[in-house]
Every structure is written in C-alpha cells, then in structure tokens.
Amino acid sequence: MKRYHLEVRVKPRPGLLDPQGKAVAHALSDLGYAGVADVRVGKILDVELDAPSETEARERGEEMCRKLLANPVTEDFEVTVAGILEDA
Amino acid sequence: MKRYHLEVRVKPRPGLLDPQGKAVAHALSDLGYAGVADVRVGKILDVELDAPSETEARERGEEMCRKLLANPVTEDFEVTVAGILEDA
Amino acid sequence: MKVAVITFPGSNCDYDGYQAFKLLDGFEPEFRWHRDAALGDVDAVFLPGGFSYGDYLRPGAIAHLSPVMEAVRDFAAGGGPVLGVCNGFQVLCESGLLPGALLRNPSLRFRSHDVHLRVETTRSPFTSAYEKGAVLRIPIAHGDGHYTASKEELAELEGEDRIAFRYCTTEGGLAPESNPNHSEHHIAGILNPARNILGMMPHPERAVEDILGSTDGLGLFESLRAHLSGTLATQTP
Amino acid sequence: MTDPTTAPTTGSTPAPATASAPVTATPAPRPGDPEITAELVADHGLSPSEYELVLGILGRTPTFTELGIFSAMWSEHCGYKNSKRLLRLLPTEAPWVIQGPGENAGVIDVGDGLAVAFKIESHNHPSAVEPYQGAATGVGGILRDIFTMGARPVAVLDSLRFGDLDSPRNRYLFAGVVRGVGDYGNCVGIPNIGGEVFFDRAYEGNPIVNAMAIGLMKREELITAEATGVGNPMMAVGARTGRDGIHGATFASEELSGDDDVSSRPRVQVGDPFTEKLLLEASLELIGSGHIVAIQDMGAAGLTSAASEMAGRGGSGVSLEMSRIPVRESGMTPYEILLSESQERMLVVAKRGREDEVRKILEKWELEAEPVGEVTDNGHFQIFENGVLVASIPALPLTDGCPTYEREGIEGDDVKVARARDLGHLLEPEGDLSEAFMSLLKSPNLASKRWIYEQYDTTVRTSTVVRPGGDAGVIRFRGSRRGLAATTDCNGRYCWLNPREGAKAAVAEAARNLVCSGALPTAVTNNLNFGNPLKPHIYHQLREAVLGMAEACALFETPVTGGNVSLFNETDGVAIYPTPVIGMVGVLDDVEAHAMTHGFKAEGDAILLLGENREEMGGSEYLYRKEGVVAGEAPIVDLLAERRLQHAVLGLIQKGVARSAHDCSEGGLATALAECAVGSEKPFGVQVRLEDNLAPVALFFGETQGRVLLSVAPEDVDRALDMARDHGVPAVSIGAVGAPGSSFSIRSPRGHLELDIGRVAEQYHATLPALMTRSNGGEPA
Numbered sequence A, B: 001m002k003r004y005h006l007e008v009r010v011k012p013r014p015g016l017l018d019p020q021g022k023a024v025a026h027a028l029s030d031l032g033y034a035g036v037a038d039v040r041v042g043k044i045l046d047v048e049l050d051a052p053s054e055t056e057a058r059e060r061g062e063e064m065c066r067k068l069l070a071n072p073v074t075e076d077f078e079v080t081v082a083g084i085l086e087d088a
Numbered sequence C: 001m002k003v004a005v006i007t008f009p010g011s012n013c014d015y016d017g018y019q020a021f022k023l024l025d026g027f028e029p030e031f032r033w034h035r036d037a038a039l040g041d042v043d044a045v046f047l048p049g050g051f052s053y054g055d056y057l058r059p060g061a062i063a064h065l066s067p068v069m070e071a072v073r074d075f076a077a078g079g080g081p082v083l084g085v086c087n088g089f090q091v092l093c094e095s096g097l098l099p100g101a102l103l104r105n106p107s108l109r110f111r112s113h114d115v116h117l118r119v120e121t122t123r124s125p126f127t128s129a130y131e132k133g134a135v136l137r138i139p140i141a142h143g144d145g146h147y148t149a150s151k152e153e154l155a156e157l158e159g160e161d162r163i164a165f166r167y168c169t170t171e172g173g174l175a176p177e178s179n180p181n182h183s184e185h186h187i188a189g190i191l192n193p194a195r196n197i198l199g200m201m202p203h204p205e206r207a208v209e210d211i212l213g214s215t216d217g218l219g220l221f222e223s224l225r226a227h228l229s230g231t232l233a234t235q236t237p
Numbered sequence D: 001m002t003d004p005t006t007a008p009t010t011g012s013t014p015a016p017a018t019a020s021a022p023v024t025a026t027p028a029p030r031p032g033d034p035e036i037t038a039e040l041v042a043d044h045g046l047s048p049s050e051y052e053l054v055l056g057i058l059g060r061t062p063t064f065t066e067l068g069i070f071s072a073m074w075s076e077h078c079g080y081k082n083s084k085r086l087l088r089l090l091p092t093e094a095p096w097v098i099q100g101p102g103e104n105a106g107v108i109d110v111g112d113g114l115a116v117a118f119k120i121e122s123h124n125h126p127s128a129v130e131p132y133q134g135a136a137t138g139v140g141g142i143l144r145d146i147f148t149m150g151a152r153p154v155a156v157l158d159s160l161r162f163g164d165l166d167s168p169r170n171r172y173l174f175a176g177v178v179r180g181v182g183d184y185g186n187c188v189g190i191p192n193i194g195g196e197v198f199f200d201r202a203y204e205g206n207p208i209v210n211a212m213a214i215g216l217m218k219r220e221e222l223i224t225a226e227a228t229g230v231g232n233p234m235m236a237v238g239a240r241t242g243r244d245g246i247h248g249a250t251f252a253s254e255e256l257s258g259d260d261d262v263s264s265r266p267r268v269q270v271g272d273p274f275t276e277k278l279l280l281e282a283s284l285e286l287i288g289s290g291h292i293v294a295i296q297d298m299g300a301a302g303l304t305s306a307a308s309e310m311a312g313r314g315g316s317g318v319s320l321e322m323s324r325i326p327v328r329e330s331g332m333t334p335y336e337i338l339l340s341e342s343q344e345r346m347l348v349v350a351k352r353g354r355e356d357e358v359r360k361i362l363e364k365w366e367l368e369a370e371p372v373g374e375v376t377d378n379g380h381f382q383i384f385e386n387g388v389l390v391a392s393i394p395a396l397p398l399t400d401g402c403p404t405y406e407r408e409g410i411e412g413d414d415v416k417v418a419r420a421r422d423l424g425h426l427l428e429p430e431g432d433l434s435e436a437f438m439s440l441l442k443s444p445n446l447a448s449k450r451w452i453y454e455q456y457d458t459t460v461r462t463s464t465v466v467r468p469g470g471d472a473g474v475i476r477f478r479g480s481r482r483g484l485a486a487t488t489d490c491n492g493r494y495c496w497l498n499p500r501e502g503a504k505a506a507v508a509e510a511a512r513n514l515v516c517s518g519a520l521p522t523a524v525t526n527n528l529n530f531g532n533p534l535k536p537h538i539y540h541q542l543r544e545a546v547l548g549m550a551e552a553c554a555l556f557e558t559p560v561t562g563g564n565v566s567l568f569n570e571t572d573g574v575a576i577y578p579t580p581v582i583g584m585v586g587v588l589d590d591v592e593a594h595a596m597t598h599g600f601k602a603e604g605d606a607i608l609l610l611g612e613n614r615e616e617m618g619g620s621e622y623l624y625r626k627e628g629v630v631a632g633e634a635p636i637v638d639l640l641a642e643r644r645l646q647h648a649v650l651g652l653i654q655k656g657v658a659r660s661a662h663d664c665s666e667g668g669l670a671t672a673l674a675e676c677a678v679g680s681e682k683p684f685g686v687q688v689r690l691e692d693n694l695a696p697v698a699l700f701f702g703e704t705q706g707r708v709l710l711s712v713a714p715e716d717v718d719r720a721l722d723m724a725r726d727h728g729v730p731a732v733s734i735g736a737v738g739a740p741g742s743s744f745s746i747r748s749p750r751g752h753l754e755l756d757i758g759r760v761a762e763q764y765h766a767t768l769p770a771l772m773t774r775s776n777g778g779e780p781a
C-alpha cells in the first residue's frame, strides 16, 4: 500500500451557464485586464488515498467521481496522480 | 499576441480548516472507500488570456491571483500554462 | 396517513415540514434519520429543505448517498408519493429520481423573498386541489435554484405535462424579472414520469398560515391528503 | 427538534483523563519554551503592574504557558479592563430578568412558562481581515452563546457599519460580510429578522460587524456554565482544535515553528455552519438528557476562557490534559491548544460516569466528545501535558482578578468645533425640494436594505411574523399567543457629536421600533464599539455613552442583560465613531392581533404624526450628503416625551386603531413617509400637508427624534388623536394615503415636494443594488 495524492478536477460542462466564471471575467476586465477572453470556474480536490498501485488509485478516484465528486449532468472530471506521498 | 489557456489552482492554505474537504472525506469513507486519508477542496479556473508571450501570460495570471482570484488571507495559488489556443 | 419527514445532517426545514403536515387533520408526520435503511409503514415521504451536509461539494450530492435514500427510491418505485422541497428537490435531482440539476443562482447570491408561482398542471397527487393557472405566493430561500436540463429532457417535461410550477408575475405572466434564478423554462417544480415525485424550490410549508403571510401552500398538502385518502380534492384557488 | 432513531456506536470507556497535582506543585517549564523576559511580557499585552499582580498570584515566575493564559484572560476582550467599572452603571435588574450579565447570554421571562436568551457580539477585527469568514464566525459564536444556555436559536440580527461605498475595498468588505452573515445563518437554519447598516467614512478601515442572536426555551430548560461536582469529567465536544486565531504575538514564532512555515500560518478562523448545526442539535439534546452539569462555547481565548470561567463561576478547580484534546494538526503545544480559537467547539462538564451516554449523543450527530479533564476541589486551573504539570493558576484571580481601570476622559477638541458649527445656511432653500429628496434617496443609508436581507433566509422555522424591512422583526412562539420583536439601533454620528445624547437616542429609537411593531420593550443587550480607551477623548465617549444608555434604559424599564465591548477600533490613530449598538427585545402578548408593520394599508386612510417637529439638522444624513461633514448639535432626546409617545403608540396598536406605524429616523419625515408608501406590494400615493412654519429642509429632512407616523381608518381619526393627547402626546392628522401609483406630495407653508411615487419607489429600491453592481475590486467566486 502506498499513499497517493490524486488531483481531481471537476469542471462545468462546456455550454453550461457558468455565472461564477462570467463574474470573474467581468471583475478582471474591471480591474483593467484587457486580454481576458473567457473564464470558467471548477473545483479541484486533493485526495490522499491509500492504494496498492497507481493505476488502482486512479481508478478508484474515477469511481469516486462517478459516484459523488462530479455531477454527470453538469460536470466533467479528470483524475491525475499528482504524487506518491509515502508508504501507508 | 497569442491566446493562452491558463489553469489557475486556488487551494485553502494548509492548516486552515477546510470544512468542505472534511465533509467529502467523511462521505467517501461512508461510501466504503477505506483508504481516503484526506481531502481538500479548492477552485480551478480556466482562464483564456491574450498575451504576447507565455511568460507574460503566466505573470499576468499570477498578478490576477494576487489581486482577485485568490484570497491572500486564506488561499494559495498556482498558475500553469495549460495550452496555447490560437493567435489572437 | 403517515408521512416520513427525512432528516439529513444539516436539514433545517424538517421541523417546518412536520408542523405543516400537523396542521392538516389526517396526517401523522414522523421523523426518519438519514441512516435509517427502512422507512417503515408510511404513506408519503417529505424531503425537507436545508443544507444537508452543509451543501458541501454540491447541494444534495452527499445526502443522496444516505442509506435512507435507498428506501425512498424503493418507496417511490412502488408508486408512493415523494415531495422534495428546496434541498429536497436538489437531493432528488442528484439521485436521478428527477431529471436535470440545480445550479448556482446566476446572481451568485442567495435569494430569499416571496415569489409567484403558476400552477401548470393539476394532474398530480400534489396539485389536484389547485386550479390550473392559479397564481400562488410562496417564499423561496436558496442559493442554488437555477434549474437546468438537457434539451430533450426539457422537451419531455413540457410534452408530458410534468412541469408543476413556473415562476411568474403577480398576474401569472412569464417575465425575466419574475424568474428569480433564471431557471430554464421558468421551472420552479417538476414531476417524474410516473407523477408521484415532485421536486420544487419554493417552500409551500412556509405558506400555510395567515400569520406567515400566505396560505397558498396549503393546496399541496390538501392535494396529497385527498390523493392518499382516495377522495377528490376540493378545489382551492 | 427531530427525534431521529439511530443505533449509535458505543465508544470505548475512557482511561482516567488527567493527573492531578497539589496546588503547591510548581509547573515545569517545557523544553523549547521561550524565557520569560520583560519584552515577552509586554508582547503579551501585560503592563508591568499587571505582571506584578501575576507574580503575586502565582508567588513565582509564570511558565510560558501560564503567561499565555494570563495574557488571554486579562486581555480587554476577556477581562473588560477598561470598561468593567463603567458597565456597573447600567441597570440590570427587573422582575422579568432571569439571567443578567455574566453568563453566555442574558435570559428574560416572556410569559407562558417561556424564556428568551439573547445577546450581541462583535467580530469587527476578524471581518476587517477576512470579511466573509469574520462575519460568518461572528454569527457562529453568538449562536453558540445562545444554545449553551439551553435555548434553541430562533432569530439573528446583524448590525453593520462600513466606510462609504464609493471605494471598492468597502464594497468588498460589505459584500463579503453580508455573504458571511447570510451563509452561516442560512445554513444553520436561523431566520434573520433585522439589523441595520450604516455607511460613513468614519468606519473606513474599521468595519463594524455585530451579530445578535435570540433563543427560546422553557424556563426550566435554562442551564448555566458553572463547573461543579468534584470528579466530574470535562469533555471537549465538536470540531477539532487547530492553530486558528491563536492569540498572537510574534515572539512565539520560533517556539511555534513546527512542521510548517510560520509566515504562512493562517490566523483566520474558518466557520463550518454544518458542524454548528449538528453541535446545536447535539447540545440541546445533551442539556435535555440530564447527563451534563454545564456547557460553554470555546470562544475568544478558546479552551482557556471556557475552562477557567466555568471553574471561576463554579468556585471549583479544573485540570486538563492536553494530550487528550482532539487536534487537527500535529505538534501543537499546550500554549497553542489553550489559546486556539478554532470554531464550533464546546466544553462540557458531564456527570461522572455518564461519559458514554454523552458520547452516544454526540456520535448520533456525527460529532466527537473526548474527556479532557475534570473538575477538582483545589480551586486551581491546572494544565498537564502527558501527565506533566505545565500550568497551575488559582482560577478565581485568573477570571475575576483582572485589574480594572478608570481612566481620564476629556472631550476632544475636534468635536467641540464640529458641534459649534453654524448650520443656518443649510436651511436656506425653500420652495420645491423634490429633487433634493430624490438625491437624498441615493444615500445607501436611507435607501432600501433589501439587497442585504434578501440574502438572508428570513422565513425558515415558519415563525417569522414580520420580516426585515420595517421597524423591528417579529417572531411568534409556537403553542403560545405571544411573540417577540427585536431590533438593533445606533447612530454613530449623533454619538460622536454627543455621546450621551447619542446613546439615549439609540435606546429610544430601539424602543420606538419595537413599539411600532406592537411590542412592549423588555430588555437590552449592547455592543460598545469604540476606539482606544487609553486616549482621554475616547474614554470620555465611552463613559458618556454608558451614562446615556444607563439613563435611558432605566427610564424605559429595559434592563441590560448582557453585551459585548469592542475597543481599539482605530486605523492610523483615527477612531471610528463611538458606536454603542443597542439590541432590544420586546414582548407581544398577542402576536396575531398586535404585530404591526410600517407599510400603508389602504387608500383613503388618514396619516397621523405623533410627536413634535423641530429645526434640527445636526448630524443628519442630509448634511453629510450635501457637505460631506458631520456637525452641529445631535438631535435632542426628551426621554419622558419618548415614553409618553411610546405608550400612546402601543395603546393605539393594541386597541386596533392603528393600521400601520412607523418610526421617523434617518432622512427625516419625508423618508419615513416614503417608506410607509412603498412598504406594501404596490406603492401608495401620499398627500400630506404640514402646518409647521419651519424651514422646509428641517421639516422634511431633519432628524428630530420622538416622532411616529401612523395610519388609521378615516372614521378613527378623532378617536386616535384623542387617545394620543390623553397620553400628553402632540398629535395631528397630516394627510391621507393616496391611490396606488399616484403622487407623493408633501406641502408646508414654506416648501413642498411632489414626485411620482413610482419614481420614488424605483430610486429607493435601486440605490443599493446600483452601488453594488460596480466592481468591488476583489470578491471572486
């Protein structure tokens, strides 16, 4: 068993309303940033997970996304193993 | 000018309570995921930005974080250039 | 008529729902805890508003995995009426018992005030006591009430007469100002295909006594009572 | 509330929690503790004479841990060094007061076997640093003060002050605070029923965030926080302890540097309203279970103040074992654990042998309960770390021995100058004042506060009878005919110009707001927000304000049952206005029949004005908007006239004569009339004719106190006027409610204003949203 650091990125589906992103883009241009073409806001979860292998860790992470971490109706997700923390 | 895709990660400072992460970790272990040691929840922003160079794009992204995207009191941030989209 | 009022950790309208059922003769509300794997012998289920699990991750996301939701799913599959209000609606969408999702209000702010609702269908255990087209005044209180669904699902909802309530003006018209969270098709409440599950964002249980400013929510409870007792509901405006 | 059935898992029986030591035992300095130097003592905010007292109490040099404990307990926040002597001047007793100052919250008898706990608390500094979390945790803390008394929180109010909204920073603070207040209360499920907000450059850099909470209980459910019963275990309940908000001086950095980088260590406390909701349910269940003796929030100065205050009140001792405290981070020292201000934590004194029962209740609510110490008979506050004594302090001197000071108070020269300023020219314009009024309505201090309270759940718990937007919020008590009205009030400008009159005005306005809502003013909680009391002109403000409050509260028979003091609200040496916020509650005997709102009810109703008009422009919003200054004499408060007025208004409401009632305050008569007109779904027209031969600016916009607007059915006018005059209150019929959508017209011998009511309503509602859609330069997602 090792402890893996999973980075889980959950982002709003393209095409879906993202008022938060819009508000941030608006605020940025108010602040004088001219070149901001688009902003989308999602969630990032750092999950520390004990698993026998990297593949297993990632697969469990993806399963967690399907079950809980992402809403299949409105969100896409992506799981990467960002690091191995220690032997658990 | 090119259009860059910045990925901005904004995460709760270590040591700071992350009630959301706590609740998610709790829920995951309730779901039967035994190996979840910790969860922290942050934001990820996809910013499309027109800039003359990659370095410039990243630097502007970091400045935006200091000014707006991250709360300096409670959050840390990281900006990466995730891709070049097109000539703007 | 026994009604199971479900309490998730963080529910805060469970007691209000309980009291609303108590107001009407015939109902016997009982609390059920989220860890209860069985509902017992009940005739209807009420999923209350509030912030189950603090609304962390997404409203309703963690609650929909509670043991009690398995029991609710079975109960609904057997045709039992299930009413989800506010967070209850969010739980129903998260669990797939109703289509679509409830996203952050585009204003990015919590909205708490009275809204007007137009009764769109009387063909359900929850709306039979109303007249079609009636305009109700009922409070909302939510941060995530923007209803969205795929084009196909929206078409289905429209085509199958499954939109129970729409946000409207005082006179019953559909105007952008009267849609507090810019919900698609002004949707405030929807039914499942079998019409025994209703999810809605506004709080009918907060509009059941004059002293609260409105009694327009009573019709829901009266409809349900009529449905359960097999009698025809008398129409209230 | 709920009675969910569940099968909680049984916790293991705990090992004895603590060692105990004789009071003569000397605590050992911990390895790595800094040496106690004069500098370190000063860094801990203790003066040389205070340190002498510490040495006297201990009979030796304190350990580093002990120094931290004294520093926290003798801070202004916990020790009330500079305010205690003044606070003794406040009236605190009445037959209906069950619990006066000194406990987590005051408690009053409201009849029908019911009692109400209520208190106000400030979170000014945390909100200046991090508005969202600062405000949220402020609400969290005050809710815990309520439910630790055994009462279920049933309402919150918030009293806010910011700098002017044309600065992005102020918009950021304001938006963040409102979101924080809202998110926390909404999530826990407590309706917000009122509050106030005021914008003035005096609050630049020092916003004021005061939160008030109200709880309801059966009289016999009251529990106080006294640690009694030698051998009873003390249990830490709720969230784990982290390094949040540690009372901090820089010296500690070396010692505190454990595994993480000190500079990045957050001092901000993060609120978790979800845990709070669970803690609320668990605490009420615990109190009802009979398994516990006492319970207290770990608020300011955390575990230290909770444990030592409970010991002090109970006249006992306590011993705590640091290794038993559930922590969130590794390597925490006793110093850090004792001073952490992590949120959503409670300290419980359980009955001996009931630990498992306590744990079961907590587990049902998915919370932890850990025995961390016990009540002892040696009168000492003793701290152990793995069985080694690291602190041992006599509890009573620690909690009650903090020296208190009476300081020199002298009125500031700038105030004298401002007050003496001649405002005669302000009264000059006569004739058409319509546009003057329209521009006055652009002030966020006068315009609708809907932008704020629509972010607050106001109807959860299905007991709100009058929501925010009028004079006071009103809730009913289920199963009783009775109800409660509540309000917060204070005009800092009046208080700056004349702290004594200003404080009286705050009390009088609060009482007037309650009366206008149909309630009898009953009791007061207060929040003294001031600058640095070591400066004579600030101490002067503090003393004068307390004296004014005392006089008014005594006269209105509204005793002060508690409150909070927030001093040192200064930026670059400039203090905020003295802001003694009054939180007042009042009882309605028959809430269904008497609850009253400010909006006009029907076209054709007569409009009556009770009270007297005067030419007073000092400290007015009109002056501030027009000339950007605060000057002149603060409006005079005639307390006896106020009392007569309030009796008359309450009588008219209770007899069913008044159909609406509204207090006249900031923005004067014109603003108050506009509020009545737009206070219902469709704005009514207004046709008013005043006979006073005063300068119209003063008559329309002056802020003379002691005035109330009523509307009555046309056939009741004579009866209403007679009733008012019977009370010795000047009363006149000044006009009539017009048709919805018609004109808003006020005439006097020397001036007039006439506007389309639609235009008035639009401006009234648009002001705050328009200001807030501008970029705030920093509130993302």
Ligand SMILES: Nc1ncnc2c1ncn2[C@@H]1O[C@H](COP(=O)(O)OP(=O)(O)O)[C@@H](O)[C@H]1O
Pocket (backbone or CB within 6 Å): D157, D158, D159, D160, D192, D193, D194, D195, D196, D197, D445, D446, D449, D450, D452, D453, D467, D468, D469, D470, D471, D472, D473, D489, D513, D663, D665, D666
């Ligand atoms: N911060 C706030 N929170 C909740 N309600 C508020 C707040 N500020 C103002 N309100 C509500 O808006 C209404 C008008 O406020 P205010 O102008 O201060 O009234 P008044 O002068 O009569 O006290 C009141 O009902 C008050 O409770």
Ligand SMILES: [Mg+2]
Pocket (backbone or CB within 6 Å): D196, D488, D489, D490, D509, D665
């Ligand atoms: Mg006021």
